[in-house]
Amino acid sequence: MGNITFEQLPQAVSTLIERVEQLAGKVDEVLGKAAGKDTGKRSLLSLEEVAALLGKSASTIYAMTSEKRIPYRKRGNRLYFFEDEIMQWIEQGGTSGTGSEEDFNRRLEALRSGKKRKPGFLQTDNKQQAL
Numbered sequence: 001m002g003n004i005t006f007e008q009l010p011q012a013v014s015t016l017i018e019r020v021e022q023l024a025g026k027v028d029e030v031l032g033k034a035a036g037k038d039t040g041k042r043s044l045l046s047l048e049e050v051a052a053l054l055g056k057s058a059s060t061i062y063a064m065t066s067e068k069r070i071p072y073r074k075r076g077n078r079l080y081f082f083e084d085e086i087m088q089w090i091e092q093g094g095t096s097g098t099g100s101e102e103d104f105n106r107r108l109e110a111l112r113s114g115k116k117r118k119p120g121f122l123q124t125d126n127k128q129q130a131l
Contacts (some may be wrong), residue, residue, distance in 0.1 A: 018023065065107040069094075 004012050049060045050070075062079075064070040071085040 043083045045083050045086060047079055047081070050081045050086060054090075 002027045045053070047058055047061055051061050054061070061070065065079060071081070071089050073080040073082070
């Protein structure tokens with residue numbers, strides 16, 4: 001790059017910014033890989049990051065945690081999500097993998113027993129008999 005004139009300055013600054021951003025991205029990528037290999041630390045995701053990753057709202061993620069449909073950790077009032085667990089959960093088709101068949105059957109029976117029925121006088125057979 002030779003001498004830059006005043007008219008060429010905006011283009012030169014734009015090119016410089018673009019190159020710095022590319023370099024910063026490559027440095028972040030290298031440091032991220034090195035940190036993952038060397039330290040063995042698991043990366044945490046916030047509720048908002050999990051919601052964005054799954055394309056769901058934060059309230060939906062809260063509901064999924066209360067139903068134990070998504071892997072999470074809770075410490076006090078804070079929810080924590082590990083990226084590797086979320087990715088594994090997605091690969092498994094979005095199933096928690098923690099529920100057994102017995103648990104499923106117990107929940108199904110609870111739903112069936114809680115099903116409300118119409119009072120006898122509102123059912124169609126009783127209406128026809130009354131007429």
